[in-house]
Amino acid sequence: MANTKSHDNAVSRLDEKVPGEALDLDDAVLRAQGHEVQLERSFSWMGALGLAFSIVNSWLTYASCFGVAYSYGGGQVAIFSPIISALVQWIMLMGVAELSSAFPSSGGQYHFTYIVAPDGYKAVSAYLVGAINVIAWWVNTASGTIYTAISAFGICQFLVEGFSGTQWQVYLCYLLVILLTLLPIFIIPQQRIENMTKTAMFLSIVGFVLVVIVCLVMGRGTYHPSSLVEYRSTSGWGPGLGWLLGIGNGEYAFAAAGACVHIAEEIPSPGRKVPLVINLTIILGVFTLVPWIIAMTAVIQDMEAVQNAFLPSLELFYQATGSKAAAATLQAYLTILYYTCVPSQWITSSRMTWAFSRDNGLPYSDYWSEIDSKRNIPIRATLLSAGFCVIYGLLYIASTQAFNSIINTAVLMLNITYTVPQAILAIRGRAMLPPRYFDLGKYGYSVHVFSVLWLVLSGVLFCFPTNNPPTLSNMNYNAAVISGIFFIVLLCWIERRRKFCGPAIDWDVLNMAPAVAH
Template sequence: MTNNKRHGDAASQLEAKGVGETFDLDDTVLRAQGHEVQLERSFSWMGALGLAFSIVNSWLTYASCFGVAYSYGGGLVAIFSPILSALVQWVMLMGVAELSSAFPSSGGQYHFTYIVAPDGYKAFSAYLVGTINVIAWWVNTASGTIYTAISAFGICEFLVAGFVGTQWQVYLCYLLVIILTLLPIAIIPQQRIENMTKTAMLLSIIGFVLVVIVCLVMGKGTYHPSALVEYRSTSGWGPGVGWLLGIGNGEYAFAAAGACVHIAEEIPSPARRIPLVINLTIILGVLTLVPWIIAMTSVIQDMDAVQSAFLPSLELFYQATGSKAAAASLQTYLTILYYTCVPSQWITSSRMTWAFSRDNGLPFSDYWSEIDSKRNIPVRATLLSAAFCVIYGLLYIASTQAFNSIINTAVLMLNITYTVPQALLAIRGRDMLPPRYFDLGKYGYSVHIFSVLWLILSGVLFCFPTTNPPTLANMNYNAAVILGIFVVVLVCWVERRKKFCGPAIDWDLLNMAQTVAH
């Protein structure tokens, strides 16, 4: 049977099912997954790319953690490990892109998990993935917010002799950033919100070019090209472990590229455009991060000072330019960029929270799943995400180490949510997927198996301390954090097990709609 014949038969069957002659395919696909349309499709593919890239912002994100990469193996590891990080994260996200093409929904990974899991395990496995995903996005949003505050205080310490910001002062600044980053969500009409995400992406690309040019021009005559290929470990780990830890560290710059999955119900033709946006986000991330870290490594004068600095990027700028004013100006621009990342994170975390509440995944779900009639966005879910960040930020006052441990764990939690539905699909068979625009075909099983194996390996690596031998000061608490999160999820499941409900799939309608669409 030809594609045109299948398309015609499916369209006729859709009309016979009462969908109507003027049905909207995107809405029909969503309805086939048990949900009614509640959000406007106000994001273009470029707006979605702006949202995903403004969150990932690979070069900017790496600027907040590249000092650790130097300790694992100098410039050699710092430059080449993020390339490998992008590759492994891209493979994992290809499985997510295919699932989002088959089952486009703002619920994302927990939604996929519920559909592909065996009948007796659907609810629990989907609830587990959904809760972990909600927490991961809340914590990711908190990390973007706190680093905006830390960057601001770092500039003050750099310029004002004797000034040292206390942890409670950083927390107060963190609260101010939360308020300021929520303002665009409240003020900008939803129909124009994508202009904000596209502007954030444009500002990031301009910043990347600006930082590279200024540092290279002002650092003329002081280049150290040998640093690009010099292996220099100060972490105490050998080359093998150092490289693996460097790859794990680099994943922080790419893991959130799946953010666009959670605005699937706000993009026209999401089955086509979400895979496109995920791929473009990774590509843009590599094209900005790699040149940036090459340029920065070549102008470093004192690597030990960069590694030990309160703000490694600021110390690097100072070494490159030799000017406090220039260094502070560049870091100020970076602080503005950190600020522009956070509104996109609020959008993603609120959509994930709203979608999970829609399936009764949270206490008082009826309240959190309401869509504001005037703004046409999940305002209550946004405020719930903000409330979590306010409370969670108190941990920074008590212990920066504990706060940072949970932030590092967020990357691992995102990868868990990416991998669980792929593992289930590999076990149950890929033939259960409906027709879809983005199809991994013969590479599907390889992608799923690789994702599982890498999750196991990286899960172990994320629990390694940054230096060897470990001390109380640099000990990694990720294993304890992950265990604690799983305990919390299991306790919550006791209360939710009879209330949580996943999507009710109409397979006939979904298959017909996807056939017509693709």
């Protein structure tokens, strides 16, 4: 009876905070964070899971970089390091899930940072996190786009003897992929866009099953179970560092699981659903990646050839099946899957760009923060994201090494944004958080401290060259790239420091909201 009275009192008080209109809890919570409702809540939790998993696509993402893991320690590192990668990334994302449950907003990490930071540091810390997050998602989208183009060219190179795509030809294909992946965003009605994300997830799971079955069936009698536990390093690094580098490499397959945070304003009950989607994305990623890499390692005939191939996955398929046609068909399906990942990346990067513009984070923010009245999506923010990718892709023509170095920093930049608000909470205390559906409770401080320590360690590892001794061709430029990005962001802050504004919080509503929901 007491609980019923408490609930009724909370509803009454919350109605007073939102006078003259029917109570919509999700909208009330958003208004309590200083923003008006502009986007429809058109994603179910399953559609949000489809979006997050189609971006992460752990087994597919690992298929683009597992050759490096083999060089760090053979099958042993390639199989077991991504399990540890999933664990450490999951712990970091649990802190993000809790914050998104407390403060559901498309702004995500910069929004959280502004709320929990001390008054004198709110603006600058939130701006740095927001700008880094925008760049990280732009670069992450460019990486999915370029690999779609590279996969298509790799098939041509594999089937046509003497064919070798030049960098400018790959760039032209990259531009075509940008155009083709933007079409669904503008053609499919927003109310049905989640059907696209769920379809992408379904196709990925079908592809995972298809690849494993075909490779195991066509490779019967040529399995090499010993490869699963064999340690074989060709990178020049010792076992300890090789394992750590393998774990860092595996994070690429899980880091983007926080994508659903940026569509929080398009999901009903985001305080409940966003943490659920983050957890399910990691679980689904592990249960597809691990069986896939075990099966692939068992059918490899020549590991060195896989490591050195233009497309390691295509070379692996050829060794497993013994058929060029079968290998090319499997890689073609992977290319289609890479394509289906990119529209979800456009959605996430555009929502992050739009949210940051809404708080005056970009030059001409009033223009970029406009929501199209017909499509009910941030079209201008989407085109800005695409424009960045078009210009950024020119770097691939000049230097593939420089292009890839910036892509590699995307994981590090995402983890920086995940960790900064958690570091502030660890210092200032978790008591400042309002009641929330997803509460880490007594494990909160452990999660925050671990996230900070792992960021420091992985930040160093991401700057190591892939081979020892390093040469000009395999040198890692991540340290220079991340320093340059920070410098550019700081210059932008000088121009934005009097214009950027964060959320104005109504703590009364946030403190009452969970009681009303129950």
